Amino acid sequence: MTAIEVAGLTKSFGTVHAVRDLSFVVRRGAITGFLGPNGAGKTTTLRALLGLVAPTSGTATFAGRRYAEIQHPTHEIGVVLDTIRFHPGRRARDHLRVLALAADIRPSRVDEVLALVELTDAAHRRVGGFSLGMRQRLALAAALLGEPNLLVLDEPTNGLDPHGVAWLRGFMRSFVDVGGTVLVSSHQLAEIAQSVDDVVIVADGRSVLQSSITELGGPAELERTFLELTTAAPASQNGALR
Amino acid sequence: MMSLVRAELLKVRSSRDVWWIAIVPVLVSAATTASFVGYATSAGGPLETGEPGIRASMYGAVFTATVLAMFYGAQIVTNEFRHGTATATFLTTAQRRRVIAAKAVAAAVTGVVLAVIAAAVNLAIAVPWLASLGFEINILDPEVGGVLVSAAASAPLFGVLGVGLAALIRNPTVTIIVAIAWLFFVENVLMTAIPASGNWLPSGAADAIAGNRAVDITVAPIWAGALVLLAWAAVTLTAGQAVMARRDLA
Numbered sequence A: 001m002t003a004i005e006v007a008g009l010t011k012s013f014g015t016v017h018a019v020r021d022l023s024f025v026v027r028r029g030a031i032t033g034f035l036g037p038n039g040a041g042k043t044t045t046l047r048a049l050l051g052l053v054a055p056t057s058g059t060a061t062f063a064g065r066r067y068a069e070i071q072h073p074t075h076e077i078g079v080v081l082d083t084i085r086f087h088p089g090r091r092a093r094d095h096l097r098v099l100a101l102a103a104d105i106r107p108s109r110v111d112e113v114l115a116l117v118e119l120t121d122a123a124h125r126r127v128g129g130f131s132l133g134m135r136q137r138l139a140l141a142a143a144l145l146g147e148p149n150l151l152v153l154d155e156p157t158n159g160l161d162p163h164g165v166a167w168l169r170g171f172m173r174s175f176v177d178v179g180g181t182v183l184v185s186s187h188q189l190a191e192i193a194q195s196v197d198d199v200v201i202v203a204d205g206r207s208v209l210q211s212s213i214t215e216l217g218g219p220a221e222l223e224r225t226f227l228e229l230t231t232a233a234p235a236s237q238n239g240a241l242r
Numbered sequence B: 001m002m003s004l005v006r007a008e009l010l011k012v013r014s015s016r017d018v019w020w021i022a023i024v025p026v027l028v029s030a031a032t033t034a035s036f037v038g039y040a041t042s043a044g045g046p047l048e049t050g051e052p053g054i055r056a057s058m059y060g061a062v063f064t065a066t067v068l069a070m071f072y073g074a075q076i077v078t079n080e081f082r083h084g085t086a087t088a089t090f091l092t093t094a095q096r097r098r099v100i101a102a103k104a105v106a107a108a109v110t111g112v113v114l115a116v117i118a119a120a121v122n123l124a125i126a127v128p129w130l131a132s133l134g135f136e137i138n139i140l141d142p143e144v145g146g147v148l149v150s151a152a153a154s155a156p157l158f159g160v161l162g163v164g165l166a167a168l169i170r171n172p173t174v175t176i177i178v179a180i181a182w183l184f185f186v187e188n189v190l191m192t193a194i195p196a197s198g199n200w201l202p203s204g205a206a207d208a209i210a211g212n213r214a215v216d217i218t219v220a221p222i223w224a225g226a227l228v229l230l231a232w233a234a235v236t237l238t239a240g241q242a243v244m245a246r247r248d249l250a
């Protein structure tokens, strides 16, 4: 039932307390929106969940397992983070071939995911010449390589055109319809309100709300709730409007 | 592990850097060969005084292959941080020690390729040059073949050394500066101050493996040189793995 559990997670970088005693769960088979002002600690939480940074205290696990304990993580979990960048001199297809080799994924899958994100025509171009949206599509392709049943997406609509945003919304919905789970962070409240089943709102590194959209009173209520909750706890030290 | 190594080698081949692996060694080898042969054939140089000058003429290949293998090995790690590909790499393989081990194997393979290029360039320049001065070169002569083979033995270990050093430091510029300072400054100072220390340093070990008696110190036997170099590579790599396993990544 629970796909992801964050329990008492705290992460400090020196004197910056990025995440403080944060707890929430992500339901299996649902899309959970992970929301919060700039600097609220969303990306840091996801990095801790994915084993990229070590928590100062607390845990963040996938059905009880830390990311590093999962035998073939990319076969279970697809990840998009904005810190995933590409070698500018490498062709898009080669970037995916490298990842497929390292994860023992069949080579033909590379062209499948390129087609899925509509990058087939750019497959042989070097990534250095890609637009922001094309890079984002490539990042999505990489996340889908291992045919995971869980997606962790940090602002995946960044740089996507309206067509791409709509595609992603449809993709996430059909992904959970067949039993998948999605945790997605975003600033696009209007977009998120239409796409997600549950929301987790953080401010200043703390959880301020965990709820389903239905409990909130429908998508229209999300923005009001968000603004109300996150101005009550201004991200002062982090600078709310960066 | 095999697929991880293949992934690392594909990273090297699929970036434009592959041209540097082909062109730079040819140019550097040509330059070092010229200077080593020039030294061996100079007035009062080894060939004139009856020292093993042929061997000295071949030593440029060892020098080029080991130094470049260390730089390229370091790049296999630092490129991931320079271009931000480390995140994708460590998400795919969360056991960071295994990633670094695979990089070490890829660096060793690169080292062998570099040694082959360096040896070929060295022969292509040194053979006609020495022949024109009346010295016949036979590649089966241990003074010739032995030195070239030693380049192929030392370069992979210098590649591993580069991977370990870069895993400790991560920053591309700092890593290269430390490597250059170590190879061209620290080791020289140490060997000048305490000549016997050369036997315990990586470059001294490479000299020993090459049986390079053109240098002015007592050189350890080949097997001892190999052990010393192996120890340096193993210790640096293990330390690099341990540090990388703990570090926070973006």
Ligand SMILES: Nc1ncnc2c1ncn2[C@@H]1O[C@H](COP(=O)(O)OP(=O)(O)OP(=O)(O)O)[C@@H](O)[C@H]1O
Residues within 6 Å of the ligand: A013, A016, A017, A018, A036, A037, A038, A039, A040, A041, A042, A043, A044, A045, A237, A238
């Ligand atoms: N490596 C680091 N060193 C120091 N401080 C950091 C580091 N990483 C994050 N922080 C700080 O932690 C806080 C939370 O940052 P984080 O990136 O998690 O926020 P976020 O919710 O993802 O913000 P955004 O919506 O802008 O992406 C910020 O104050 C940030 O400056």
Ligand SMILES: [Mg+2]
Residues within 6 Å of the ligand: A042, A043, A044, A154
């Ligand atoms: Mg963020």
